[in-house]
Amino acid sequence: MHSHQAPTVIKIPTEYFIPIQDNPVQRDTVTRALKANKGKGHLRYPHPSHTMVSIALLIDESTNSETLSEDDVRQMIMDDMYEKMKLDGHTRSYLWDNEMLDKPPMLIVCVYFVDDIEQAKDFYRAYDSNKAVETGKDKLFSALRDGFGYPPKSTIWKKAGAKVAIEVAFNNNCSMPDDRLFNFHKTDIIACHVLKTIDNSTRLNIKAFTASVTAAMFISVLRDGASALTFWEKFSNAEGEFSNGKMDAIMMATTYLDEIATMGRTDFTGTRPNYILTGHGREVHSVYTPMYLSYYDAWKSEKTFAAKKKGLGYFRNRTTLTTEKFLGNKTYKEYIALMQSL
Template identity: 25%
Template sequence: MPRKSLRKGSGLGTAKPSSAPNAVPESNFRILADIGGVMTAEMTVEAWIALPNHPHQRNTARHARAVHLKQAKQAAGAVARQLAHVVAAGLDGMYYKVDGHTRSYLWEQGKLPRPAVLHVTIYPVSSRAELDALYEVFDASTAAKTRYDQVYGGFRECGFQPRSKRLKHGFLNDALNIALRGGIRGQQSRALPEVNLYRAVDVFKRELELLDGIDPEPRPFYSGVVAAALIGLALYPPERVLEFFKKLQNGEGNRKDGRSDPVDAVLNVIQHMTLEKRAAQTTLQADLCARTLRGLLTWLAGPESQRNQYWLKTSIHAINLEPLLGEMKAKKGIRDDPAL
């Protein structure tokens, strides 16, 4: 599907966030670099304050009373410089705050010293859903941000330079946890150590490179679908696996006599989750992975196979992930590695 630029309309029917009535022109940014579509820029504090908040932003005034923000008022040196770094997103020519809402409020109220200039990272997004997903990542706990940094650091360590919109920002924490443990961190036993994300990226470097090669988009490549692709590429002939996921991306499912082939069945699951506004919920991603893998295995076996029904009249069922994860870990030699 065609890629959308930062400055052009996406053509999608998704409405722009209703709580952001005023566009802020790009002229308010002084662009420093544009690498792979991700911009770095400078702007004044006044221009940042004028930038519309993301509509999901919580009670900023209450959040401004948090302990770490009280400490930020006395920040100096490198810490103060970090506070001058904020994150924005561009959708259809409009720009929104993604990270830095509370600092904006404190600067406006005169409760936090104003930097002379702000350094802004600007992510282009192609839909409201992608904007929301980006916000959720930055709105999560400090630990989640650290995990993002670990994934990105893993890219650098193993020499992986993703180019696709879905992978290049490094939002793979949930996908890697599902691909290795069968669930996001919150669904795992607390007795287990956290997944070492630096090593996880290295373990799946080949699969990530293959997936990046088909230019996956954020939709339908939610975390569960990415996890399914990593597992599938690790276990089965990559050309065939990539063909399945290309069909998934392009919406090339088939129906016959009211029944869906495996591609269409997985697309139906994603569509229903999207309509119910559940597609990006982290707790549902392991189930989405298991359903996507069932679709992949059924598609690989073909319509003549007696093992699984190829043409489905009802929703596709989740496969048991545990045997597949065991097989994948054995193949990669990491079965007994507690960090993975």
């Protein structure tokens, strides 16, 4: 372990830094780069502070890092046979490589010695948290990038409430600490596969997804696999059908979402709609997530909905469905244990 060893400081030409592998848990580089390179962004123009970067160098047990000279380390960094990855400078590297920011000829590099990729990830998180405030979206993107093995493609992960939806679906509606989130792909392999399946959908319109709706989608894909996405794709694009005075389940779900947003309540709760739409106020998810799961099941059974003779619109009483009932009277953990035993 090299946790307490001071880094070696060297200078290298910038062109040797740019192709170095990004850290597997790096945040959304492209989005951050485009934002930092416009207006009053801190990477709009070159600055002397841009010349300092950090790298993790993977070395095996046969190499005594404490005996390496600066020249030795420089040669290892510039040699393709040694594995290394960025600890910072990802955004600058992207801008330099795409000629969006003038690159300096040389860089001052702090080289940290690590035993494996997992330690490099830990170094990144510790290093990054000391340099900037990492938002919940940043942390989620980082965790998903590590779990998927590639940067997440869907914009649904940038939606407010995406992390809350994961907590509602897979953590009993309880806040998930950072270490649990970062290790999610190890501790919740099946759930991570669910998120990866959703990431591959190209038809989800994220404007339709609140935290409660998103959680319902996660749970349905957990139970029924990728086929469940057909409902959510049609729902998010308002592709429901109305015939002979009746709505199909997709249109009913869409109407229900609109009623919450515009009226500020349903016929069974007075919770403010902005709590629903942004993912705040956890008590609402135990109400609304099962409602959307009930519409999903209604769609599967081809159920339709007629207007009530009394009352407003197509309001529906609170469903008796719960997430546990949806999963065959099992909690998430019990359901996962069953799946793993099959």
